Amino acid sequence: MNRKKPNTRIQQKNTATILEAALEVFSQFGFRGSTLDQISEAAGMSKPNLLYYFPSKEAIHATLLEELMETWLDPLHKLNADGEPRAEILDYVRRKLQMSRDFPRESRLFANEILQGAPRIGGAIQGELKDLVDEKSKVIEGWIEEGKIARVNPRHLLFSIWSLTQHYADFDVQVRMVLGGEHVDPFPDAEAFLDTLFTRLLDAHTA
Amino acid sequence: MNRKKPNTRIQQKNTATILEAALEVFSQFGFRGSTLDQISEAAGMSKPNLLYYFPSKEAIHATLLEELMETWLDPLHKLNADGEPRAEILDYVRRKLQMSRDFPRESRLFANEILQGAPRIGGAIQGELKDLVDEKSKVIEGWIEEGKIARVNPRHLLFSIWSLTQHYADFDVQVRMVLGGEHVDPFPDAEAFLDTLFTRLLDAHTA
DNA sequence: CGTGAGATTGACCGAATGGTCAAATAATTT
């Protein structure tokens, strides 16, 4: 009766396999640039079998984006108003950078969606994300008023954290090409750089 | 005889119209996600007419990317080793941000290409761009050694400038949604924020 | 073992895609 929840082990395994393959493909080519044949090949099963587990290409994509939004908002949720301001923000930066390292495909999936005008997650952006940003901006504003961190535009501070950290996932290819060999791991240097950057930004003339 | 250069006025006008339309479409949907029908409709001419001026979909895309690379490298070229370090870098940031405001589609076209693994401009990235970055990194390194700016990783400094400025073009939709109304212009605040950010980053403990 | 529900796929469909071609139209030249 319930068509949505995977019940048997086979169903669980296959939906997971499909979503994994779809993430690989969608994150690289975007929704319209990806084909069910690509996904089915990546998943190692026939195209009709994909559509046995998901009603359509769009349903697969939608499921991925749904899961993504949770993962995506989580690090910001953890920004604790009662914590030590500098440490809270620097930890947030580190968590976001870690996500770029560990889940680059998710980052690219998100980037693709936004690049195309957020046609499928515009609601979540204007709703959940905006609300969360409003809330956390007030927290940051409070820290500024208390003199705990230097004065900055809170919303643009968040934008800067997103862009700087996601850059290492979304533009990974460029980063590695510019740095030289492909064997190079940019992340240690990136973390050190971002640490320095945000420390200097937030500590400025805060004795 | 010469099939590459637009000679007559009609040719010049039409190739320009086509490239303009193609930029609009490719920048939103990426190469594989865009269709010749979309482009021909956006250009206000028939599909066979597109292919009268360009041999293929790929040729249109390639032409756009070629033009783009010049535009893209130009601001960094202007970073002057003999100028005042802080002003040079801040001017570079402002130029890049201005490009995000004035040429957001070019930025998205570039982002799409990199997201897909830079299959068509990988060469230019490993060649021209890497060389330019190597050169300018030495300049920045020199400024650091002279004590003109605070110590930072020059390459990651450049990455940070790219990511922060391009974010306002590539993620424009998200930025506007999070900030509230669509009538809001994020750029004045963005410029002020980036000014502050890089000033604090580069001035730190440089008496 | 048998059987029936669940899982899998080859063959196929209509629509869309990149691209061709011949015929028509508009400029340009003589």
Added chain:
DNA sequence: AAATTATTTGACCATTCGGTCAATCTCACG
């Protein structure tokens, strides 16, 4: 104005696309 050349497009083609379907295969359970 006639002839030549450049431009434009409707009709078409082969391929690929998302999706369907009927026919199989598999496997848990009696």
